[in-house]
Amino acid sequence: MIKNIIFDFDGVILDSMPTRDYGFREIFKEFDNNLVEKLIDYHNINGGLSRFVKIRYFYEELLNKNISDNEVQLLANSFSKIMKNELIKKKYLITNTVEFIINNHIKYNLHIASGSEHNELNYLCEKLELKDFFLTINGSPIKKNIIVENIINHNNYLKNETILIGDSINDYEAAQANQIKFYGFNNLELKRLDSYINDFGEVVFD
Secondary structure (H helix, E strand, C coil): CCCEEEECCECCCECCHHHHHHHHHHHCCCCCHHHHHHHHHHHHHCCCCCHHHHHHHHHHHHCCCCCCHHHHHHHHHHHHHHHHHHCCCHHHECHHHHHHHHHHCCCCEEEEEEEEEHHHHHHHHHHCCCHHHCCEEEEECCCHHHHHHHHHHHCCCCHHHEEEEECCHHHHHHHHHCCCEEEEECCHHHHHCCEEECCCCCCCCC
């Protein structure tokens, strides 16, 4: 019996990916557009990775330049400011998921493990009136597999009673690393990996 559900945030609870695409284009608007679009491709394939990893990827892999931790943080702060201004709008909420959360937050122990920056993530959840439905809400720069591991260990959850719901290969890898079941959502490429949720109104966790 499933008792504990760990949700990814972007693409599962909030339809934020187009806005995050815009954010990366904005903070790198002075650079070659072809390289920025390669970053966007990397960002969309690796939805579960943090912006810190993606900013460093842009510099080190695409620009072949070094970037300091302080420079990464400054760019991440600029990105976060854009996100906070736009993503507090409830029009971005994925209704199907939110209805499930509202209707089942008493039945299950709910948590969020996200690649989004931790403080921004909590700010958005508060503004979107989601915070009270979750026992914990955690984001980057801590890696998602570590966040999931901490949730399991700190709460003494049994792994066969715990699942992770996500929309990216990184979410699947975090579930695999922690030996818990993965449910894909909002990304048909994930159907081949494990269980898949087409509609939260019809899902049965076993």
